[in-house]
Amino acid sequence: MKDLLVITILGEDRPGLVAKISGALAKENVNIVDIEQSVIRNLFSMFMIVDLSTSEINDQKLNDILYSLAQELKLKLEIHPYESKEVEEAKKKLYNIKVIGKDKPGIVAAISSVLAERNVNIERIKMLSRGELIVMEMIIDIKANDPNELRRALIKIADEIAVDIIFQSEEKAKTRKKLIVFDMDSTLVDAEIIDELAKAAGVENVVKDITARGMRGEIDFKEALKERVKLLKGLPIEVLEEIRDNLVLTPGCEELVRTLKAMGYKLALISGGFTFFTDALKERLGFDYAFANKLVIKDGKLTGEIEGEIIDSKKKAEILEEIAKKENISKDEIVAIGDGANDRIMLENAGLGIAFNAKEILKKVADGKLTKENLMGILYCLGHTKQEYKK
Template sequence: MDIALTLVVNPAFDISLENIENKVTDLLSLNEYRGRILSENRAMDLIFETKDHRRTREMLTPALTKIEGLDWALQAAKKRKKKLLLADMDSTIITVECIDELADFVGLKDKVSEITESAMRGELDFEEALKERVALLKGLTASQLDECYEDRIELMGGARTLIQTVKANGGYAALVSGGFTFFTEKVAERVGFDMTRANVLEIADDQLTGMVVPPICGAQTKLDTLNELAEKLELEQRDIIAVGDGANDIPMLEAAGLGVAYHAKPKTRAAARAAVTYNDLTALLYFQGYSDADFSN
C-alpha cells in the first residue's frame, strides 16, 4: 500500500524540510519514494510503499514529534482530498472561546475560563460545565453579544482558505460547535460553511436568562452530525476530515477518516490521527495533498 507522509514546518522555526526528509528516509531505510513540494520551504509529501502502516507510524512518531516547528500526517496516499469537513469553532476556526469573552462583560472571565479549560481537557462533564458557565452570564444584553462579536471574534489563520478550498473542490463544510448559534451563524457566513449546529442561548426581554435551550450540542451531537451527513452525502469514513481542540471533539475526530487535533489539549491530541501544533489551518490542506497553487480564497 502506498502511504503519504506530509511534513509541514512553521517558517518561524529554524528547521529544514530537506533535513527532515533525510531523517525519515534514513529511519525507514527508504530506497524508493516520491517527493512532492506542496509549498516551498514549508510543506511536502513523501509517498512510499509499506506493508505495515502501524509499524511505520510507530517508527516515525518518536522522531517527528520531538521536532519543534513540525506538523505531520501519515495516511493512505489515495483519495486524500476529503468530501466532507466538520470543524469545531472556538479555538479552532476562531481564536478565542466565546463564552470566556462573554464572561468578561460581567467580570467573571478568569472563573469561567478555568471551567472552560477543565472541560476542554476532559476533566469535567461538558454539559454540566456549559450550564454552570451560562448561568453566570445571566443578565447580559443582546447588544453586549453584538459588541463581543464585533470586538473580540477573530478568524484563525487559514480558516477561510481551508473552507473555500474544500468547497471549490466539491466538498461540504459543517461548523459543529459546543458554543452558541449567535456566533456560529455569523462565523459560518463569514467563512463559507454550508451548515452549522451549536447551542442556543435563551433570551428574554433582551437579556440572557442564564439558560441554554435544550438539547445541548456536545460531543454526541458532533458525532451524530458527522454520521448524518455521511449518510446523506453517501460518503465513506475515508471521505471525511474533522478538526477540533477539545475533549468534546474526540468522538468526531475518531469517526473521521482523518481527525486532526488543532492546537489541542493532550487528551484530544492523543486520540486524533494527526495534529497541528505549530501551523495554521492551511496545514489541513497540505495533509490532503493540496499545494499552494490549489488554494482558493
C-alpha cells in the same frame, strides 16, 4: 531475472529526453517493466528497470547504445544488473506522511530516524511545496509496527522540531474527501467565545478555569457548559452582538474556507459553542451546515440556560454521521478539524482527523496535528497543490 537491468539517468532537464531514451530502447525491442521520472529544480532524473529477454541484443550492446546517447545528450547514466528479489506488494502496509512547516535543516533526518529505529522502510519522498511553507510527503511501509504507536512517535518528534505532521494509511490518504467539518472556538475563531462572554460578565477567571479543564477532558463537558452558562445569567444581548460583530478569525481561515468552498467541498461547523455565533459565521463564510448550543434569551438578557440537547463529543459524532447520510458520503470522505476533548469522537470517526492547535488528549487520537501558522496546509492534506488554490 538475469535479463533485467537497472538504468539511472541524471542531467539538466529539457523537452524530449524521455522520448529519445525510450525510443532507443524501443528500437532494440527492449521492454521497460518499471519507470519513475521527475524533475527537481531543473534537474532531470529517471529510474528504469528494463527487460532484455524480448530483444536480440545483449547487455554490453545496450550499454554501448545508451552510453553513446547519454554522451550526446550530456547526461550521466549508470547501468547495473537487477539482483533484488521480487517484493510482494500486497504484503506491504503502506502509510502516508505529510510534514508541514517552515523549512530548516534536520527535518528529514529527524523523521527518518524515528522510522529507521522501527525498521520502517521509506518507499518514496517528495517535496510538494516550498515557499512560506514546505510540504513534504513520504510513503512508508510500516511492516509489523503498530500504526497508533508510530503515529504518536511521529507527532512527538514533530513537536520537538516544530513542524506539523499528518499520518494515515495510503488507502485513506488516496480517498477523495467531500466534506470538511470544523470546530469553532480556537479553531475557526481565534478565541474561546464563552471566555469573552465571561469577561463581559465579570466572571472571566472562574469560567476560563472551567473551560481549560473541560478542553483537557478533566471534567464532563455537559456539566462544565451548564455551570459556565449559569454564570452568564443577566448578560445583555447587546454584549453578544458586539462580540459576534468583532469576532477575530484564525489567520488564514477565511481564505481557506472560501478556497474549499470554491473547490466544491461541503463545509460544516459543528461546535459546542453557541448558535448566536455559529449562525453568523455560517452566513459570513458560506458554510453548508452549522450546529451549536442555543442560549436562552428573555427580555434581551441571557437566562443562564441552554435550550435543547447539549452538543458534546458524542452529539458531534452523531451530527457528523447525519450529515454524511444526507450527503450520501462515507466517513472516509470526511475531514474533521478540532482542538479539544469535545472533538475526540468526531475526529476518530472521520477519514482524516486533524488536531488543530490541540490539547494532548486530542493528539492521541487524531491522524495528525496542525498549528494555526500552518492552517493552509490542510489543502495539501487534501491532495491539492499551491497552484490550484492560488487560482
